[in-house]
Amino acid sequence: MEIQVLILVFSFFALLLLNVPVAVCIGLSTVLTIASLGDVPTAYIVAQRMSTGIASFPLLAIPFFVLSGVLMGEGGMARRLMDFASAVVGRFHGGLAYVNTLTCMLFGAVSGSAAAAVSSVGGFMIPEMERKNYGRDFSVALTTTSATTGLLIPPSNIMIVYAVVAGNVSVAALFLAGVIPGILVGLCIMIVAFLANRKQAVGVSEKVPLGVIVRSFAQAIPSLLMILIVMGGILTGVFSATEASAVSVAYAFLLGALLYREVKLRDIPRILLKSAKTTAVVMILVGASQAMSWVLAFEQVPQSVSQAMLGISQNPVATLLIINVLLLVVGTFMDMTPAVLIFTPIFLPVVTEMGMNPVHFGILMVTNLCIGLCTPPVGTCLFVGCGVGKTTIARVVRPMLPMFAAMIVALMLISYVPQLSLWLPAQFNL
Template sequence: MSAVVWLLVIGFGLLLLMDVPIAVAIAIATFLCIFASGGDATYTVALKMANGIDSFTLLAIPFFILSGLLMGQGGIARRLIDFAAACVGRFPGGLAYVNTLTCMLFGSISGSAAAAVSSVGGFMIPEMNRKGYPRDFNVALTVTSATTGLIIPPSNIMIVYAVAAGGVSIVGLFLAGIVPGILVGLCLMSVCFFWAKGRKLEREPAVSWSELLSSFVRAVPSLLLVIVVIGGILGGIFTATEAAAIAVAYAFVLAVLVYREVKLADLPAILLKGAVTTSVVMLLIGASSGMSWLLTTQNVPQQVSTSLLAMSDNPFVILLAINLLLLAVGTFMDMTPAVLIFTPIFLPVVVELGMDPLQFGIVMITNLCVGLCTPPVGTCLFLGCGVGKTTIAKVTPSLLPFFFAMIVALLLITYLPGLSLWIPSLFGKG
């Protein structure tokens, strides 16, 4: 690698060690490298950051963020918990299954893992504590289950990947994430199954068919959001960006007019929170776009591709190496910059190996979801410990089996293309 790349890596690493916010660290490291190479650093960084967010597709992100916030405060989680409890609560360790299933449902509706930890965990963790489930297990389960919402569509990070990959269908990505997201949820539930065996845990009362139907009817308005978004896009009624705006309108009607758990007086605070969250995401995208451009001009993607392909002619080995690298990246970098920076580096390699860009997008997102549950930048882990009133040190032993389950799911998604490509191929989006 060139001296500029080494300066970028060292400078970025030092800034992270100094606890500089990651977006600022990326921008400063990029600025220093361009300045050191004799370029107009101020103009170039500003231009690349502006161009990085100048995309109609990215307009979907603030809309999905706002719809997620409305869903999070609109009573949706409570209704989904009731429905999940009616479905799986009667089994041994039933509340663990309820937690996972609710996180999958709520995460897919809100598109936010953090929202799932806060909304679902805020109710389920205390409830599981009260029913005799260990606190640290409850937090570990919630934290890992919440990440399924980033794999099951609609998902903001899929939009970011589509922009970074260039020419990848957002609709195809949405469809490609359905089976892998369910697979991750089932793997987490399998841990709950083996954990619950032999333990005397209080079971939820069995419900009648009429009660199950009643809970389903109460949850239907919330669940319809996914059908409206995905169905509308597939039917050609609106684009992914327009679907995000439809999601906001639907969430508003549901939370304010139907469930009436969000008051008109609450909207300014929700809009402000949405604006702040959007600004953080867009700053990350802009800064990462600048670093990605710098790495491309230094031929880093080509060098990495050549090195990986020279390391072995076995696709199994190369894909395993890429997964290990991404797992390492996920421990210290947020998902958005990781996707924007490493997609241009690794995508040419996997395409050379014959992997479909849709499948690689799901592999990358699933991989980086593990990083949300690990220190030092595990957003979901820190949030879950705050909600569960415990510490990372106490939760970590309980996290390990769930990490193993997520890795098993990741390997299956990596080496079984049909898991990701089956549904897109049915709709001609593969």
């Protein structure tokens, strides 16, 4: 058993260090490990596990939410949300920083994509903040970290992936559980922005008339309704989480093509192709990870890890701290989806043994891995932010460090105060 585990671990990390795509690393290391078992039909097992792994009704929501996110990104929603946020908080000292964070939270929530929030919101906000003396590097750091909050505020594809891997976990409960933690992370980042700019000569907008606030809110309402339609339909039983994803596509298309008129018919093939590419990557990851999960279960790795960690300490506080540190390290070199797929089967038995709610652990895991989206060498949001802001990672890291600290503070609160995640689902008996 130990030989197979060593083959799995070393082949996976060797391929990862060779810059092989993560899905291929997972698939090849799984094939090598199964082949080392001896008289086992390797090809059959891998093909069977991959096909059954993606044959899941909840996973059908992912391509639809991806498509609705692309439609939202191209349909002018970011600019309208930014105008609304600017009208509400832009007049305060350092107001553009709060506008940036709030817009990223709103757009990341309605689009379900952190990278889309960085590119869409950053394209508007980073040049404007630089023009008003915030500094380009600070603006990129703020946009990059703020965008990750959209993965906690529903709808969120990564929560669907976690629900499928964890099993018997309600997607609706996860969606509701992420609302308060997402807002908490955003507020922590805003506090850092306030402290960073309280003595700086940054631009302050004039007081916005009530009529402008009302008008900007009216223009933003159709975009904000996406969250209410999706969550309202799920919670009232009108449609399931999977059906909600199809509704979100129809609504996003109506907004972008008919109301805002920024999505043209000639854009549809390009949008569909972009969505298909993203979906294909996710599905390959899911399939390959399900095959790896079979190997882990066959070798009883989750049980071994659970016994080892509980052997180190029976204290839930210490165990959660160890898991958080491990996930923070994992997040620096592995993207969020494969990390959830690989480490959920390993860590979930540990925390459930301690009596932790799987919904709470799901939010903890997503919050933790959101930090990894902003860290090199794999930080997707960091690379997108540096590209949009035309700067380098080395220059962005320094202003980003206090924001990392704020996100870790929020992570610790989410980890050790379960009601931040579980209170809202409990109100709806989920």
